[in-house]
Amino acid sequence: AQSVAQPEDQVNVAEGNPLTVKCTYSVSGNPYLFWYVQYPNRGLQFLLKYITGDNLVKGSYGFEAEFNKSQTSFHLKKPSALVSDSALYFCAVRPTFGRALTFGSGTRLQVQP
Amino acid sequence: GAVVSQHPSWVICKSGTSVKIECRSLDFQATTMFWYRQFPKQSLMLMATSNEGSKATYEQGVEKDKFLINHASLTLSTLTVTSAHPEDSSFYICSASKGTRDSATYEQYFGPGTRLTVT
Numbered sequence: 001a002q003s004v005a006q007p008e009d010q011v012n013v014a015e016g017n018p019l020t021v022k023c024t025y026s027v028s029g030n031p032y033l034f035w036y037v038q039y040p041n042r043g044l045q046f047l048l049k050y051i052t053g054d055n056l057v058k059g060s061y062g063f064e065a066e067f068n069k070s071q072t073s074f075h076l077k078k079p080s081a082l083v084s085d086s087a088l089y090f091c092a093v094r095p096t097f098g099r100a101l102t103f104g105s106g107t108r109l110q111v112q113p
Numbered sequence: 114g115a116v117v118s119q120h121p122s123w124v125i126c127k128s129g130t131s132v133k134i135e136c137r138s139l140d141f142q143a144t145t146m147f148w149y150r151q152f153p154k155q156s157l158m159l160m161a162t163s164n165e166g167s168k169a170t171y172e173q174g175v176e177k178d179k180f181l182i183n184h185a186s187l188t189l190s191t192l193t194v195t196s197a198h199p200e201d202s203s204f205y206i207c208s209a210s211k212g213t214r215d216s217a218t219y220e221q222y223f224g225p226g227t228r229l230t231v232t
Contacts (some may be wrong), residue, residue: 034220036223041204041225041226041228042225042226043117043119043206043224043225043226044157044206044208044223045223046220046222046223049220062148090156090157099147099210100147100159100160100162101147101159101221102159103156103157104156105155106154106155106156112213
């Protein structure tokens with residue numbers, strides 16, 4: 001069975017500083033990895049995904065994530081945080097064969113002005 | 114684009130009544146739809162997976178007789194919470210996939226969620 005760990009419940013960063021939201025995973029076979037963002041009382045918005053190819057994936061709103069197979073990690077990053085980036089971020093994994101996504105517990109990002 | 118809508122966005126019902134939540138893919142045909150439940154400040158828990166025209170596959174611990182899922186067309190899935198109780202209060206989110214089975218480019222598109230409060 002697959003699993004996702006987001007070790008930080010909350011990440012605080014000052015506006016303009018770089019941010020990192022951590023994610024590690026466990027899955028059999030090659031993983032398909034995703035990041036989603038959720039604003040209060042809203043559904044999930046897709047940010048980016050890793051399927052294959054370049055380990056550095058660029059996504060929406062200036063976010064990017066780096067796939068590290070040896071460390072089984074897929075950390076979300078942004079060079080310069082905005083206050084509007086404050087939200088709940090979920091990492092998710094899907095095995096090569098199968099459709100169900102397994103989500104991490106979520107990390108709340110707070111960007112202070 | 115790939116837009117998924119849910120209706121209603123929020124609903125309040127009395128204990129013992131049933132509530133139906135609709136999930137629609139607006140601009141694509143969804144071969145598979147998923148229903149998730151999210152408790153406050155917690156992650157999404159998959160409840161069931163439904164393929165158009167066939168019975169839903171429920172996750173372990175989810176009561177299929179309580180959470181009735183119907184996927185009658187390629188653009189519509191419904192979740193009916195039967196005989197709702199306060200503990201069923203939650204945020205229910207659906208997603209839809211337009212990929213072929215096990216497609217490497219498969220992706221889920223999420224609806225905006227439905228907040229259910231049972232009094």
